[in-house]
Amino acid sequence: MKMADEPIVVGIDIGTTKVCTLVARVEGGSSFRILGVGIEPSQGIRKGTIVDLQAASQAIARSIEKAERTSGMEITSALVSLAGSHVSSVNSRGVVGIAGRVIDQEDVFRALDAAQAVAIPHNREIIHVIQRGFVVDGQDGIRMPVGMHGYRLEVEAHIITAAASTVENLRQCVQASGVEVVQFVLNPLASAEVVLSDTERQMGVVVCDIGGGTTDMAIYIDGDIWHTMVLGIGGNHITSDIAHGLRLPLSQAEEIKKLYGHAVQSDIPENETFSTRIFGEERPVEISRRDLAMIIEARVEEIFDLILQEIKRSGYDGLLPAGVVLTGGSSLLPGIRTLASQVMGLPVRIAKPENLLGLTDQLNSPAYSTSVGLLSWAMMMSETPAAAGKRSRKKGGSSEFGDWFKSFLKRLLP
Numbered sequence: 001m002k003m004a005d006e007p008i009v010v011g012i013d014i015g016t017t018k019v020c021t022l023v024a025r026v027e028g029g030s031s032f033r034i035l036g037v038g039i040e041p042s043q044g045i046r047k048g049t050i051v052d053l054q055a056a057s058q059a060i061a062r063s064i065e066k067a068e069r070t071s072g073m074e075i076t077s078a079l080v081s082l083a084g085s086h087v088s089s090v091n092s093r094g095v096v097g098i099a100g101r102v103i104d105q106e107d108v109f110r111a112l113d114a115a116q117a118v119a120i121p122h123n124r125e126i127i128h129v130i131q132r133g134f135v136v137d138g139q140d141g142i143r144m145p146v147g148m149h150g151y152r153l154e155v156e157a158h159i160i161t162a163a164a165s166t167v168e169n170l171r172q173c174v175q176a177s178g179v180e181v182v183q184f185v186l187n188p189l190a191s192a193e194v195v196l197s198d199t200e201r202q203m204g205v206v207v208c209d210i211g212g213g214t215t216d217m218a219i220y221i222d223g224d225i226w227h228t229m230v231l232g233i234g235g236n237h238i239t240s241d242i243a244h245g246l247r248l249p250l251s252q253a254e255e256i257k258k259l260y261g262h263a264v265q266s267d268i269p270e271n272e273t274f275s276t277r278i279f280g281e282e283r284p285v286e287i288s289r290r291d292l293a294m295i296i297e298a299r300v301e302e303i304f305d306l307i308l309q310e311i312k313r314s315g316y317d318g319l320l321p322a323g324v325v326l327t328g329g330s331s332l333l334p335g336i337r338t339l340a341s342q343v344m345g346l347p348v349r350i351a352k353p354e355n356l357l358g359l360t361d362q363l364n365s366p367a368y369s370t371s372v373g374l375l376s377w378a379m380m381m382s383e384t385p386a387a388a389g390k391r392s393r394k395k396g397g398s399s400e401f402g403d404w405f406k407s408f409l410k411r412l413l414p
């Protein structure tokens with residue numbers, strides 16, 4: 001049964017290849033009914049960063065308009081995805097005194113504020129402050145300290161920052177369509193909400209969203225986020241290798257990749273070919289699928305080498321029995337799972353959004369994990385200020401959360 005006050009949530013995923021605006025109603029407290037979808041090719045965005053304000057604003061505006069038209073609602077605010085190699089993260093600790101009384105939510109916020117007191121340069125903006133766990137009077141491993149007695153509360157926080165100017169540009173592009181950015185959500189954190197199971201997060205897992213221009217990673221251990229990273233490499237690099245290797249225009253290379261591409265050369269029979277037009281030839285020429293796979297394999301191997309290096313650099317490489325969960329548009333490449341597992345020596349599975357209701361035809365693909373994940377974040381934030389604080393809290397106080405949610409609801413278009 002549908003309840004009148006079930007919240008409506010909006011997410012705008014600004015990717016390197018597409019902008020995807022989704023409007024959804026939360027049903028039964030956990031599933032989404034997609035009411036509006038606006039998917040448009042991106043413009044003016046490279047490796048997750050705006051390089052042409054006007055072009056990017058226009059692409060975002062088209063995506064928002066489409067979602068407004070399909071849903072019949074006017075969008076006034078949204079959660080927006082964020083990526084790019086300007087993002088960085090650090091683990092930090094905040095300590096506050098309690099004086100022997102019962103710990104309340106305000107104390108938790110104070111501890112999180114203290115954790116943010118790390119030296120952050122002026123040109124960086126805090127995007128997320130995520131609590132990883134608490135220590136009360138020296139006892140660690142505490143997941144929820146509210147209600148406990150204590151004298152000293154410590155929080156372990158994961159702080160994600162981004163270049164302030166880049167964030168501001170993105171905000172400006174969205175505002176140009178009359179939409180307020182409620183919060184930016186780092187790509188891999190959005191994707192993780194959709195593709196990771198609770199067991200995986202508990203055991204230790206890394207989520208890798210390989211998109212067009214970026215590879216977004218997050219490591220979860222003991223149920224919490226321990227490490228995040230955005231690499232400026234993705235499916236566009238594979239496409240451009242194909243374009244150079246076979247001497248084709250980029251658009252044709254992209255099409256060939258999707259039609260005939262494979263990540264494991266030895267899986268392709270030697271005699272398989274396809275025909276296409278290349279530069280300098282009047283007629284279509286026959287190209288071996290193996291040659292194509294050779295080009296792709298080299299680049300995909302490099303991507304997984306970089307991912308593995310990053311996992312090792314984090315220092316958590318021995319703590320990931322659940323392995324790697326791959327998502328993002330590039331995880332659609334046949335053979336990618338096998339190659340990922342070979343290169344990284346970890347179990348690998350490929351995941352996409354599931355259990356959606358409503359206008360779901362296009363969203364049933366790994367390319368939309370971040371887009372749908374934004375809706376999950378919006379839902380989490382809408383629950384209660386405390387729940388919002390559990391995963392993330394921007395600088396500026398807890399009272400914001402109750403207020404933004406009201407404005408998140410959109411009025412019906414006439």
Ligand SMILES: Nc1ncnc2c1ncn2[C@@H]1O[C@H](COP(=O)(O)OP(=O)(O)OP(=O)(O)O)[C@@H](O)[C@H]1O
Binds near residue numbers: 018213214
């Ligand atoms: N069937 C397919 N086989 C191989 N690659 C594919 C396939 N379908 C999509 N891709 C690739 O997926 C990439 C786009 O993925 P996605 O939509 O997740 O990126 P994005 O969110 O726009 O970009 P980013 O997150 O990197 O900013 C493109 O490089 C595209 O070529």
Ligand SMILES: [Mg+2]
Binds near residue numbers: 015016187209212328
């Ligand atoms: Mg993406």
